[in-house]
Amino acid sequence: MVSAITQKEIHTLRISERMDFLIGEEVFDILADDRFKQGWDTLYHNCPWATAFQSRGFVCAWYRVFRDSHLPLVVRAYEGDRLTGLLTMAIPYPGNSRSNLENGSVQVMGAGEFEAEYHCWLAGPENGEKFITAALRQILSRLPKARIQFRFIPAGAPLAWLRQQPEWHKKYVLQPYHRPLLNLKAPGVEHTIKLRHQYKTKYNRLQRLGEVQFHKITTEEAFKAALQELSVQYDFRLGALYNKNPFRNKPLKFELMVELFRQGMLHVTVLKLDEHYLASLVAVADRGWVHLQGLNSHSPFFAKYSPGMLHFLSLGNYLHREGKAVFDLTPGDDSYKERFANVHDQVHTLVISHNPAFLLKKKLKKIFHTWLLEKGKRPMSVELALQKKKYQLKHTLQAGLKNMARQQLQRLKPPKPEALFLKTGPSATPVPAVAVKQDSLSDLLLYQATKGNLSRWEFTEKAMRLYENGAHAYTWTAHQKLLACAWVGGELPDGEAEQAIAVHTIYVHPEAKAELAAFLAAVADAVLQEDPDKKLIALCPSARATITHALHKTGFTALTQNL
Template sequence: MQTIVDHDIATSPIVVKGLEICVGKDVFELLSDQDFQSGWDALYEACPWGTVFQSRGFVGAWYRTYRERYLPVLALTRGPGGRLTGLLALAQAGAQPAAGAPLLGAGHFEAEYQCWLADGQAQGEVFITAALEQLGRRFARSPVLFRFLPPGAPLDWARTDPGWRSRCVLQAARRPLMEMDDPGLPKLFRKSEFMNKLNRLRRLGEVRLERVTDAGAFSAVLGELAVQYDFRQGALYNKNRFRENPRKAIFLQELFEQGIVHATVLKVNGEIIAAIAAIISKDWVHLGGINIHSPMYANYYSPGFVHFIMLGQLLSKEDVACFDLTPGGDSYKERMATTHDYVYELVVSNKLSFFFKKQIKNKIHNRLIRAGLRPMSVELAIRKKIYLLKKKTGALLSSGLSLLFSKIPEPKTKFYNIPVAGLAQIDTNVSLNISYNKLEDLLNYEDSGSLRTRWEFLSEAMRRFESGERCYTWGAGGRLLACAWQGAARAGGPVPEGAPVLRGLYCHRTGRSGLANFLAAVARKVIQASKGKQPAVICSDKAIGKVLKQLGTVL
């Protein structure tokens, strides 16, 4: 442990003695000390702006779970008798200190709010300025990043002190809240939109909102929720939080066992169609952890919206003051908010280039908001275009095509009719692992050597689900070998309107030898489900078309 006595704070006249900075194993030694544990807990309870993301339970679990990926850093001060008076929990990516690498709020993306703890506003300013000054000396040229600072966190020093103003970038973010004592809340719970969607679900069968309170029950559903979460995140943002980070599930399970997670699932006839694993902070519940809904029900039933309102009803009966819907500018959150406040992103840096980049980004952010645009959506659209350009350019180069931007002719779409006679020619003894609407199989899509990226594939899959189509998949060895989407024929085509149609066919190169068996098996399932109606197939892929000719005729 390193103890620093500060006698020379260039940007503040306040002198703080005994400020300690602990790194790596010293942090874990402190966390095992019972007096320190008690001191942290007491400081958390006393700090008026602290959130659960600064609690010892949350930070300690995150440090332990990710100790191989993040280097823990603590800055702290003690008062008379060794009592903790200030605490800042940070981390640096990697196992060893790295000059210039950012210092992140403990929890990183898992923590919605990141700040420091102190036992009052005055001590809060004294502590944070001293801590940042010493961290700047210990971690040369490393910016300090706070994802969102909650309301009440002392920030006058960053706004008014000339020395700190030149190093700080503050960005406000509007936060939607559902306050449980708001007089308009009962009206929200009776909203016609909600009642209409709920009644639609009830026509399907039994609708139940269940609070998950048992650790074993949470563990049992966590795998299914993780797959749904990764599917939606993959389709929207090209992110697979659980797949890319298996420790996320371990972390959430530990938080649940500590009583920090408030988990609910919405079921129809026993099937989970929506779920939220929120984080409990004193008498607040923060949206985070997991927030999913089934794409199969999304368009007509809006299970996510129904779940939010039913969860709000549940929280209003529990000892909860506020349901924090969290910042982000999402329109669905605005439909449920009863009020708003503001939180702040804060960046502290001595690097002029970093400082000016953040300033420019903030100005663009503010202009987009004034123009009525959601900054996150604009940023995502740009990121997706860049991603697709890189991926498709690489795929074209690997295919040996030199004219990257030349017009490639669209493949001709053909309609195939699969008669029962054609199916009889296929060996029915071949056993394939064919599943129905299995999201995990779709997540195993590989885009190597293909012009259709994984992001595009999952986005298209989500759109198909939401439009009412259903999917048959063949998976083996953690790989999607083939898939086919079933829908109904549209009016005006060569197939009678409403007849079963298979489209969106895909086959991995290692599944080509079994493609005929897959298509035949799917066709049999469709015929059985549609009470004898023969499916038509829409296909533009030449290789798949050759196999289809073995089964039927071209319309």
């Protein structure tokens, strides 16, 4: 009788004359081989379910940029000299030796990891199933404890083998996801991307402020210059929404973007008001598809004009004129995506492993996800809310049980009104000059949570809301640390706002308390220089003695009644 392992080997030989399993430096060696590169390009263009994220340009750029943090893993199949199958993966564990990989539990993800929206394999329709099953056997035989994960497998990729072949039945979890698309070739697409009345009104209001321009960035020099600012906008927005700062936490993402631009794989458009970036989309694009994956930003300073939606509408029209086939809005169930979509399909996440506990965890998540959808809830929103609660609990515990008890007692007490302070003259005592910036998102991203202050997520989320309400931030930083911040504008009733400006939501880092008066003096000077005829009122919680003392020192006097 033939052993089970030998049967698999025979099955593999029926598919191709040769199958290679390559890892680490072996992969970089073949990336320089011209014949292999030509075979990859041919296979990519002939594979009906391939996306830009499986192209040689994207994968090689990602492998090179993240060489020090991810081990590349490639399985390829040949029939004679012809490349007939290719699976590009990576192991996000730097420093692993072959023995550690073979004996330890490792995560194996599609090349690109989370920089790639889609993970899949390249093959022809005639051998798509045969290749991927043989490739997965190769990985599991060499790395028996591997947890293999595909982020989203695009529609059209063959998946029936998971149900049809018994050997996989207890080794996988497959989860479907709804994908909204804007088919730019569909009849009536012009109506979908039409600038409707509410957005026309906002666009016209923007035009009264200056020149509004939508354009595509086509030169590397212009892209690098724009990316400096757009990446900060992106980090600030994602920090407020999801507590993530992709560029700040992963600086090589900037380098990857530049490399992909050089490869001609990015479609970059911006909406500007004079020299201000209102919104942008840096999208990976190829084969007539433009994917909403890369960088999607908008300026919080102009939030009331809905710059993100204005840019999307302008982009839809632009892509239609360019002759693109599909604007891929990507999975996520976001309302703004559904607003633009005119067709939908289904993509899947897939995990494969010999580890029952790992698979059980994924199955439970799938069941929970399905249950939420049946109840009409958005899974991503529920998961985000749970993540936020977990994060806030961790922040509270780190602050100490004593501080947590104090916060709970404060919540039980009726809130005290904020004290008002009027700027009536120069600083009571000379204060040293402090250099402040206005509306620097980069400065706000340098916030560090300290005992008794907001968590980093809360701080960024609150900053986003204050910007949306029309306030402006004045900041002071040193040594990559936000030392002080004060917000100006809003907070006063309309009648008082006509004759006064509010300074509020004042933050100071514990290391900078001694210089708080100097910071507030600099803020007051900057604000009154712009509006010398208005009065300056500071709002401060009664319990904040440090801020109260600094206000007095800066020339503010406590008010006992309204203006």
